[in-house]
Every structure is written in structure tokens, then in C-alpha cells.
Amino acid sequence: MSKLFQNYKRADIEFVQAEGNNLIDTDGKKYLDFSSGIGVTNLGFHPQVNAALMKQAEKMWHQPNLYQNSLQEEVATKLAGDKDYLAFFCNSGAEANEAAIKIARKASGKQEIITFINSFHGRTFGSMSATGQDKIKEGFGDVVPHFKYATFNDLDSVKSLVTTDTAAIMLELVQGESGVKPADATFITELATYCKDNGIFLIVDEVQTGMGRTGKLFAFEHYGIEPDIFTLAKGLANGVPCGAMLAKSELGHAFSYGSHGSTFGGNKLAMAAASATLDVMIEPDFFGSVAKHAQSLVSQLQSALSNNQKVTEIRALGYMIGIETSEDLGQLVAEARDKGLVVLTAGTNVIRLLPPITLTETEISRGVEILKSVFE
Ligand SMILES: Cc1ncc(COP(=O)(O)O)c(C=O)c1O
The missing domain is CATH 3.90.1150.10 (Aspartate Aminotransferase, domain 1)
Incomplete structure (x- = not known):
């Protein structure tokens, strides 16, 4: 009998090896992978990422955030590109969203965050409270207060929830877990303008949509906007646990010394994999x-x-x-x-x-x- 909690519905199959965009099970049967481990191995089993991991594994796996970390600097620089973002590294999407919620509250001095019905932001208390689905919260008692849920693609419903205590509006540009629902272009551009005009931070959860998933490095590039804060995880290190919260540098004061942290965040193996992943993706x-x-x-x-x-x-x-x-x-x-x-x-x-x-075209067909x- 399994010694694991039964919190996942697992198929009776185990994949033990990956080859390019294929998975191989314990019987040696080969499968074409149209899941990427739920949007994680976005480059498949990629030789360049593998080589970077092997090279780093030979040198050092972990160092705490008490010392300089040139790999973190490298990944942050590649993620920011020519934009004025600072990065905080963590280990998962939920943690990245926790960091986004915390920085939005602290930098604004306000408490309320508006998210959307049917959104999904994670399973920790903050990210679960941000999630606009009751079934995710059932049985866990009181959630974190000051979250409100607007209707996706409906700016009036957002406006009706805004108060003088609204710190941020947080959303996925394609609601993933609830059924792959892309945001309307006009809704997003109007929402971004509304946020700017009213001094409200716009947080984009790119945990599932980011790292090339939608055909650009970040989904917000499709919409011609620049969020104040955005979060990444899943594909960031192509399968090595890794998350990131990026925010405009003017919010940097809110994450000053001692304000937030993570033991594993920005781990050397994860950063080596993320850096190699980005090298592949930023090729012209x-x-x-x-x-x-x-x-x-x-x-x-x-x-x-x-x-x-x-x-x-x-x-x-x-x-x-x-x-x-x-x-x-x-x-x-x-x-x-x-x-x-x-x-x-x-x-x-x-x-x-x-x-x-x-x-490849052959795999697509x-x-x-x-x-x-x-x-x-
Ligand atoms: C949009 C979005 N945000 C956050 C998360 C949570 O990420 P993690 O499971 O890495 O905590 C997910 C996971 O599916 C997600 O799709």
C-alpha cells in the first residue's frame, strides 16, 4: 500500500525517461508528450539545459543567499531584457505569487487585491486566497482577507470592486487551470491604463503562460503591456524547481534587507538550468x-x-x-x-x-x- 497522501489522482503508469519531446514508461513504451509535465519542460528534454545542469552539478549545487550569486544576476538580466525589472527567486509558482502579493501590499501601503473568478494562483494560503475558485479553499478555514474577485474580461466588474485600499489587480492572461481562456486584448489594454491612471499595481501571473508557452517569452508581450509585477515558475528552469517574482525597480524599496527571503530560492542548479533555458529562448x-x-x-x-x-x-x-x-x-x-x-x-x-x-512538424502531425x- 502506498505511503503517500492520496491528494493526487495518479494514472497507473510511470515515466522513467525522456528523449526530446517523448516520454518512455517502465515497459519501454514511447509516448509523444503534449503536456510538458503541466507546462514545465517547455523545451522538452533539451541537450543544452542538460549540459548546463551537468556542468553545474560538478561544481556546486547550493549556496545560501548570504553571498553574491552571479548565476542569479545572469538570469535576472536575461529575464528583464531592456526593461527596468528587479527579480526575486523562489521555488514555485505559489511562492512567486506570495512574493507578488507581499510586495504589492508593502509598496502601496494598501491591502486589497482584486483577482478573478475561476483564476488559479496556487495552494499556499496567500495564493489560494487569491484564487477565484471555492473548491480549492474548502475545509482549510479562514483565508487571507482583502481579496475580491471580479469577472474575467469585464472591466466594469473590476471597477465596481476598487476602493481607496486597492493595492493591485492580479490576473492570468490565459486562465489555464479553469479551461484555457485567453483574456480579450481590449480588456487588458484598458485594464492596464485604468491601473496606471489610478495608481493600482497590475500583477500578471505568468506561471503557466510564461517562458515561451504562448509563442512569446511572456504572454504580456502579446497585449503590448508592461505589468508592474509578474511571476514565473513552471518553465523557468525547464523542469528544475524554480520560481521568480519580477517587479519594476521603483518597488525595490519594499523588498529591502530582511523583508523577504527563501533558503533555496535562486539555487545554483536551478539558476544554471534557467540561464541555459533562456539562452535557447532568446536566440533571435x-x-x-x-x-x-x-x-x-x-x-x-x-x-x-x-x-x-x-x-x-x-x-x-x-x-x-x-x-x-x-x-x-x-x-x-x-x-x-x-x-x-x-x-x-x-x-x-x-x-x-x-x-x-x-x-517538429512530424510530431505535430x-x-x-x-x-x-x-x-x-
Ligand atoms: C497560473 C498559475 N499560477 C500559479 C500556479 C501554482 O504554481 P505551483 O504549483 O508551482 O505552486 C499555477 C500552477 O498550475 C498556475 O497555473
């Missing part, structure tokens, strides 16, 4: 080809599935793809896996695809073929 032609292939996957899915009675809608931003269906999700996932394709679900009625952003036969 990289995202041009990612966006082209993602578009090819989405249009092949549209032509294979849009006439299928069981598919109600296909939604996508880059390689973040949701296939809404009336069918039993568990059965569809199991059938896809039997046929050699690993997919995810989201919400109650969506098959979610978060493939490595390095898919094979994945689409399997999904077509599963839905038929």
Missing part, C-alpha cells in the same frame, strides 16, 4: 519558429476536429491550447495515452495541450492524428 529566430509551429498545430487541430460533434470549441494562444468537449475527459486522456500521446485536462470539459514549444482518432 527562436520565437518566430515557435509561433509558426504553434499556429500550424492549432490550424491542423481546427481542420481535424472542428466538424466533430464532440468538440464544441478550440481555444489557443500559442502552445497553450484547450479543446472543449462534451465527452468524458478521463476516458479521452486514457485513450490518447493508449495511442501514445500524453495530454492534460483543464476545468470540467477541456482537453488541455501544453506541448514542448520545440515540437502525429499528435493531431492521434487526437483525431481519439475524438472519433
Whole structure:
């Protein structure tokens, strides 16, 4: 009998090796991975990241944040690009969002944060309280106060919740866990302007949408905005636990000496992997080809599935793809896996695809073929 808490529903299968964009199970069966470990191994099992990890593992794994860390400086510089952001490193998306909530409150001197119905921001008390889904909070007692939940894509509903104590508005640009729902472009540009005009911080949770997932390094680039604060995790170190909170440098005073910290945050192995991941992604032609292939996957899915009675809608931003269906999700996932394709679900009625952003055309065609036969 398992000695683990039964808080996950696990399929009766174990993957023991990765090769490029494929996974291999204990029986040696090979699967095309359209899940990236829930949006984490965005580059697949990548030789450049592997080499960086091996090299760092030979030198040193960990040093506390009591000393200079040139790898952290390197990753922060690559993440900020030509923008004026400072970075704090941690180990997960929930921790990154905790840091975002804390800096927003401290820098503004205000308490309230508006998030959105059906959002997902994590499982710690702060990030769970930010999450706009009751089922995530059930049984855990009082949540952190001063969170309010607006309707996604509805600026009036946001405005109706704003008070003189509103510190920030926090959102995912594509609601991932609740069903792959992209934000409307006008909603986001108007929201960003509203935040600026009213001295409210805009926090973008890029934990799932970031690190190339949507065809750009960060999803906010699609919307032509620059958040005051944004968070990363999942794909940041392509599979090594790592999170980050970035905020405009004028908020730096709020995270002064002693205000916040993490033992493992910015760990050398994680930073070496993150730095190598970013090196791949910031190559000049990289995202041009990612966006082209993602578009090819989405249009092949549209032509294979849009006439299928069981598919109600296909939604996508880059390689973040949701296939809404009336069918039993568990059965569809199991059938896809039997046929050699690993997919995810989201919400109650969506098959979610978060493939490595390095898919080849051959892999795209094979994945689409399997999904077509599963839905038929
Ligand atoms: C948008 C978003 N924020 C935060 C999280 C929490 O990240 P983690 O599980 O690394 O704490 C997730 C995880 O799915 C997520 O999708």
C-alpha cells in the first residue's frame, strides 16, 4: 500500500525517461508528450539545459543567499531584457505569487487585491486566497482577507470592486487551470491604463503562460503591456524547481534587507538550468519558429476536429491550447495515452495541450492524428 497522501489522482503508469519531446514508461513504451509535465519542460528534454545542469552539478549545487550569486544576476538580466525589472527567486509558482502579493501590499501601503473568478494562483494560503475558485479553499478555514474577485474580461466588474485600499489587480492572461481562456486584448489594454491612471499595481501571473508557452517569452508581450509585477515558475528552469517574482525597480524599496527571503530560492542548479533555458529562448529566430509551429498545430487541430460533434470549441494562444468537449475527459486522456500521446485536462470539459514549444512538424502531425482518432 502506498505511503503517500492520496491528494493526487495518479494514472497507473510511470515515466522513467525522456528523449526530446517523448516520454518512455517502465515497459519501454514511447509516448509523444503534449503536456510538458503541466507546462514545465517547455523545451522538452533539451541537450543544452542538460549540459548546463551537468556542468553545474560538478561544481556546486547550493549556496545560501548570504553571498553574491552571479548565476542569479545572469538570469535576472536575461529575464528583464531592456526593461527596468528587479527579480526575486523562489521555488514555485505559489511562492512567486506570495512574493507578488507581499510586495504589492508593502509598496502601496494598501491591502486589497482584486483577482478573478475561476483564476488559479496556487495552494499556499496567500495564493489560494487569491484564487477565484471555492473548491480549492474548502475545509482549510479562514483565508487571507482583502481579496475580491471580479469577472474575467469585464472591466466594469473590476471597477465596481476598487476602493481607496486597492493595492493591485492580479490576473492570468490565459486562465489555464479553469479551461484555457485567453483574456480579450481590449480588456487588458484598458485594464492596464485604468491601473496606471489610478495608481493600482497590475500583477500578471505568468506561471503557466510564461517562458515561451504562448509563442512569446511572456504572454504580456502579446497585449503590448508592461505589468508592474509578474511571476514565473513552471518553465523557468525547464523542469528544475524554480520560481521568480519580477517587479519594476521603483518597488525595490519594499523588498529591502530582511523583508523577504527563501533558503533555496535562486539555487545554483536551478539558476544554471534557467540561464541555459533562456539562452535557447532568446536566440533571435527562436520565437518566430515557435509561433509558426504553434499556429500550424492549432490550424491542423481546427481542420481535424472542428466538424466533430464532440468538440464544441478550440481555444489557443500559442502552445497553450484547450479543446472543449462534451465527452468524458478521463476516458479521452486514457485513450490518447493508449495511442501514445500524453495530454492534460483543464476545468470540467477541456482537453488541455501544453506541448514542448520545440515540437517538429512530424510530431505535430502525429499528435493531431492521434487526437483525431481519439475524438472519433
Ligand atoms: C497560473 C498559475 N499560477 C500559479 C500556479 C501554482 O504554481 P505551483 O504549483 O508551482 O505552486 C499555477 C500552477 O498550475 C498556475 O497555473
